Amino acid sequence: MSWMKLTGYADKFGVHPGDTIKFYVNCDGPDKFDAQLVKMIHGDTNPRGPGVIEHDLDASFNGSHKGMKQVIHSGSYGFVEDKPQFRVNSFTIQCWVWPTTPKTHPKYWKHGAQGLVTKWHNGNGYGIFINEEGCAELRVNGEKLTTSAPLRDHAWHFLAATFDANTGEAILYHEPQVVYALDPEVPPVKATIKENIKHDGSPVVIAGYTGEHSNDAVAASSVPAGIVISGHYNGKIDSPRICDRALSRAEIETMKLGAQRGLTERRNAGPTGELSKCIVAAWDFSDGINTIVGKDHGPYVFDAQIVNCPTRAMTGHNFTGQNFDWKHAPQEYGAIHFHDDDVDDARWQVSFEWEVPENYESDSYCAKLTTPDGDEDYIPFWVVPRVGQEQAKIAVMIPTISYMAYANEHLANNAGGAELLVYRVPIMQHQNMFLAEHREYGGSIYDTHTDGSGLCLSSRLRPILSIRPQYDHFLMQAPWQYPADLHLIYWLNQMGYKYDVITDEDVNYDGLARIENYNVIITGSHPEHNSGPQLDALHDYTQRGGRLMYMGADAWYWVHSYHPAYDDLGRGIVTEMRRCESGIRTWRADPGEYYHQGTGELGGMWRYRGRYLHSVAGTGMSSEGFDISSYYSRTPESNDPRVAWAFEGIEYDEKLGNFGLVGGGAAGTELDIVDTMLGSPPHTLVVATSAGRHTEGYLLVMEDFGFNQQGLDGTQHPRVRSDIAYHETPNGGACFAFSSIAFCGSLPWNNGDNNISKLVGNVLDRFSQDGPLPDAPKDSIIHRGRADYDPPMNKQRK
Amino acid sequence: MIRIPPKGSNERGRLIAEHKACIESMHGVPGCTILRCGTPGDTTEVSGGIHEDIVLNRVLLRMRAQPAKGKLLVICTKVEKEWRIGRASGIRGVPPEFVTDKVYDNEQDPQHDIFLMRLDEFSETDGYPEHFHEGWKRRDDGWAAS
Numbered sequence: 001m002s003w004m005k006l007t008g009y010a011d012k013f014g015v016h017p018g019d020t021i022k023f024y025v026n027c028d029g030p031d032k033f034d035a036q037l038v039k040m041i042h043g044d045t046n047p048r049g050p051g052v053i054e055h056d057l058d059a060s061f062n063g064s065h066k067g068m069k070q071v072i073h074s075g076s077y078g079f080v081e082d083k084p085q086f087r088v089n090s091f092t093i094q095c096w097v098w099p100t101t102p103k104t105h106p107k108y109w110k111h112g113a114q115g116l117v118t119k120w121h122n123g124n125g126y127g128i129f130i131n132e133e134g135c136a137e138l139r140v141n142g143e144k145l146t147t148s149a150p151l152r153d154h155a156w157h158f159l160a161a162t163f164d165a166n167t168g169e170a171i172l173y174h175e176p177q178v179v180y181a182l183d184p185e186v187p188p189v190k191a192t193i194k195e196n197i198k199h200d201g202s203p204v205v206i207a208g209y210t211g212e213h214s215n216d217a218v219a220a221s222s223v224p225a226g227i228v229i230s231g232h233y234n235g236k237i238d239s240p241r242i243c244d245r246a247l248s249r250a251e252i253e254t255m256k257l258g259a260q261r262g263l264t265e266r267r268n269a270g271p272t273g274e275l276s277k278c279i280v281a282a283w284d285f286s287d288g289i290n291t292i293v294g295k296d297h298g299p300y301v302f303d304a305q306i307v308n309c310p311t312r313a314m315t316g317h318n319f320t321g322q323n324f325d326w327k328h329a330p331q332e333y334g335a336i337h338f339h340d341d342d343v344d345d346a347r348w349q350v351s352f353e354w355e356v357p358e359n360y361e362s363d364s365y366c367a368k369l370t371t372p373d374g375d376e377d378y379i380p381f382w383v384v385p386r387v388g389q390e391q392a393k394i395a396v397m398i399p400t401i402s403y404m405a406y407a408n409e410h411l412a413n414n415a416g417g418a419e420l421l422v423y424r425v426p427i428m429q430h431q432n433m434f435l436a437e438h439r440e441y442g443g444s445i446y447d448t449h450t451d452g453s454g455l456c457l458s459s460r461l462r463p464i465l466s467i468r469p470q471y472d473h474f475l476m477q478a479p480w481q482y483p484a485d486l487h488l489i490y491w492l493n494q495m496g497y498k499y500d501v502i503t504d505e506d507v508n509y510d511g512l513a514r515i516e517n518y519n520v521i522i523t524g525s526h527p528e529h530n531s532g533p534q535l536d537a538l539h540d541y542t543q544r545g546g547r548l549m550y551m552g553a554d555a556w557y558w559v560h561s562y563h564p565a566y567d568d569l570g571r572g573i574v575t576e577m578r579r580c581e582s583g584i585r586t587w588r589a590d591p592g593e594y595y596h597q598g599t600g601e602l603g604g605m606w607r608y609r610g611r612y613l614h615s616v617a618g619t620g621m622s623s624e625g626f627d628i629s630s631y632y633s634r635t636p637e638s639n640d641p642r643v644a645w646a647f648e649g650i651e652y653d654e655k656l657g658n659f660g661l662v663g664g665g666a667a668g669t670e671l672d673i674v675d676t677m678l679g680s681p682p683h684t685l686v687v688a689t690s691a692g693r694h695t696e697g698y699l700l701v702m703e704d705f706g707f708n709q710q711g712l713d714g715t716q717h718p719r720v721r722s723d724i725a726y727h728e729t730p731n732g733g734a735c736f737a738f739s740s741i742a743f744c745g746s747l748p749w750n751n752g753d754n755n756i757s758k759l760v761g762n763v764l765d766r767f768s769q770d771g772p773l774p775d776a777p778k779d780s781i782i783h784r785g786r787a788d789y790d791p792p793m794n795k796q797r798k
Numbered sequence: 799m800i801r802i803p804p805k806g807s808n809e810r811g812r813l814i815a816e817h818k819a820c821i822e823s824m825h826g827v828p829g830c831t832i833l834r835c836g837t838p839g840d841t842t843e844v845s846g847g848i849h850e851d852i853v854l855n856r857v858l859l860r861m862r863a864q865p866a867k868g869k870l871l872v873i874c875t876k877v878e879k880e881w882r883i884g885r886a887s888g889i890r891g892v893p894p895e896f897v898t899d900k901v902y903d904n905e906q907d908p909q910h911d912i913f914l915m916r917l918d919e920f921s922e923t924d925g926y927p928e929h930f931h932e933g934w935k936r937r938d939d940g941w942a943a944s
Binding site: 416668 | 824826827828829830831832833839840841842844848849855859862863864865866867869870871872873874875877878881884886887889890891892893894905908909912
């Protein structure tokens with residue numbers, strides 16, 4: 001059964017009035033589908049809330065469209081189009097490999113032979129492969145030669161294959177780099193193949209082979225168009241070479257050094273001039289790590305186009321463990337890790353487009369897709385005013401990098417331990433079931449690839465089925481990220497606020513200019529993933545008098561960067577993140593693989609780049625749990641005249657937020673606290689806290705302890721809590737941190753008539769006013785040390 | 799390790815009753831845990847369940863820690879209306895399959911039926927040396943437990 005017949009994406013997350021946004025739709029079955037522009041107000045189906053709210057709007061694309069099946073050709077590879085020099089009679093192919101799935105389960109989604117270095121298609125050509133049994137294999141046309149020795153997974157092997165057309169002699173070498181005591185010897189295997197290599201127009205493919213040449217419409221989205229690559233390889237390839245004659249083993253050894261052009265007595269070491277004459281291509285993946293080009297250092301400069309953005313800046317076969325930054329020892333980073341589920345761009349045909357009218361209202365929209373059969377999908381996007389043409393004093397910063405990080409996650413059914421995290425059995429929706437079958441839609445940065453390695457790159461040019469209204473995430477059995485942020489959008493509409501929406505990439509690319517004309521910036525519920533330029537802009541903004549309402553928790557956590565190789569396709573196409581030495585990590589980067597391939601910056605937590613989470617808006621993540629949520633109580637600091645205005649209309653003893661659409665309370669899922677030792681400004685006020693109210697399912701974050709021990713859960717540990725906090729910034733600015741991802745889920749409760757709504761309304765009314773905020777009382781201007789808060793010096797505030 | 803209470807034992811009966819009471823109290827909560835809501839559907843005050851029954855707590859943890867292959871899970875077949883029980887394949891690209899025909903009208907009740915199914919599927923001595931297999935020698939990427 002097909003769980004979704006309609007899927008789609010747009011070429012932009014944020015579109016300016018006057019610009020055109022393109023939509024790409026897969027309609028797998030029905031002849032046609034309907035499209036309708038809707039303003040997306042609320043996307044939570046929970047019957048205890050206001051329900052789904054969307055308003056139909058006029059748009060040129062509204063109406064019926066011809067349906068067309070479109071597929072994603074996932075799986076990364078490099079290719080060079082057919083060239084006369086590749087049409088060899090004899091050859092030597094060699095490379096290092098570190099395979100991750102040399103042998104797959106018969107039901108594995110891409111079970112079968114994997115291409116390593118091939119110019120082979122349908123029984124014509126040549127190449128080296130890993131066959132279905134996990135053994136190295138040489139192919140000459142339809143003839144195959146294998147060692148019958150399975151390659152050990154997650155281990156370096158040197159492979160070489162020679163074929164001499166004159167004698168027909170073929171030799172295949174498989175030399176494991178590490179040999180254990182009881183490993184059988186793997187001698188070279190030889191055969192006589194009485195064949196002349198038959199060549200066709202297929203490209204040379206690295207990490208795959210040519211599956212078919214096709215005029216079918218679905219093949220148009222392959223690269224190169226009309227040539228569908230098959231046999232995607234999972235694992236690393238380092239230093240592939242093709243030579244046009246059968247080399248001796250000694251010559252092969254020399255050829256490991258690669259092309260050394262311009263050899264003189266004073267420079268280079270490697271193949272002699274005589275030996276070099278046979279080089280057809282000698283790729284060096286340590287050159288151009290931040291690109292999507294595989295550089296050929298050979299005489300013909302057959303640079304390979306790298307498709308679907310595999311992981312680069314990966315340690316090669318010669319990694320020494322002395323340098324951990326690829327920029328300082330690129331020669332040790334000559335490996336690319338290819339995955340059969342990598343995807344950088346679905347490359348679908350445009351189904352319809354829309355020129356957004358000038359002055360169109362900035363807000364949250366969707367192209368709603370339906371068929372008469374009941375199929376449905378939504379493509380969310382945001383209309384973002386141009387800088388200088390702001391429409392409101394309030395801006396909601398849509399956390400699109402975080403949406404991309406969570407895009408199409410597979411945890412509920414792939415991660416066995418996910419159930420320990422959520423403390424109940426996960427629930428999958430139809431989007432999850434579709435994705436479980438259609439791995440070509442790619443995963444999230446929380447997932448591991450289909451080969452089990454960490455997934456560190458995410459593209460937005462594909463249907464992202466987790467960024468959908470009416471989508472409950474397994475983590476909370478409730479909305480998460482996009483649909484959870486619609487709780488906030490609903491509340492702003494319900495309360496009658498006029499607001500603009502901007503996205504993470506707008507702030508990343510436009511910097512302070514994007515936000516400085518607003519009186520207040522409101523975040524989403526979980527802006528966990530951020531680029532450096534974005535955090536710089538927020539810092540500049542709050543220091544210059546801007547006001548920041550941090551509506552969630554676990555924000556400013558991971559280092560992200562947009563891959564510069566995709567900038568020509570638009571803003572923020574591919575985001576990169578590496579899970580390094582600490583933090584909540586669903587996978588962990590391997591040694592030496594902490595630096596981003598796109599920008600070369602150190603990945604991991606901002607905390608370990610010297611940018612404490614707590615320094616951005618006052619609080620930082622301390623714990624997480626996903627079973628149920630709780631509520632807040634006010635603290636005496638909420639009566640401080642610096643902040644008492646926020647609680648007008650709220651009694652001191654009220655339970656704050658003991659209701660809500662995420663976990664049933666305002667304090668839940670991931671929780672932030674004030675910590676002046678981790679960046680919270682020393683004058684931060686904790687105005688409410690959920691201390692003591694969380695379940696055993698809530699656990700202290702691992703970066704806050706150095707030793708495994710009992711006593712880390714919500715029933716015991718004092719740092720498992722959420723603190724609502726306030727502090728002033730220079731020039732009349734301020735930050736209010738609500739410090740819980742579940743928090744926004746309480747806003748719509750009782751149609752927005754509740755004490756969380758009251759609190760947020762008080763803050764927004766004050767923060768959105770023109771000019772600097774009123775000065776703090778004079779007696780609040782005092783010297784404060786961070787240690788002032790340590791017992792017994794802790795002073796009771798009046 | 800705490801043993802899985804055997805079929806027919808009083809202890810097993812106690813765990814089942816407490817689990818069921820917790821699940822019933824969670825009806826209407828957008829989330830779920832094995833605790834009793836003081837007021838049904840309201841998480842303001844919770845008690846009992848995993849916080850007060852150490853055997854129930856430990857048995858549930860052990861069930862949750864199993865690898866993905868063959869693991870029972872819940873599949874929502876109509877948003878806000880229908881749910882069924884499925885089983886994960888453990889193979890990338892092979893989606894979970896339904897394992898029963900029962901259709902639930904709320905998202906909490908399948909949790910209890912899965913608990914009952916697992917009690918029957920688990921050996922009393924699950925996790926002890928007699929269950930050793932070669933897979934113990936290599937972690938998989940079931941991340942939270944790896």
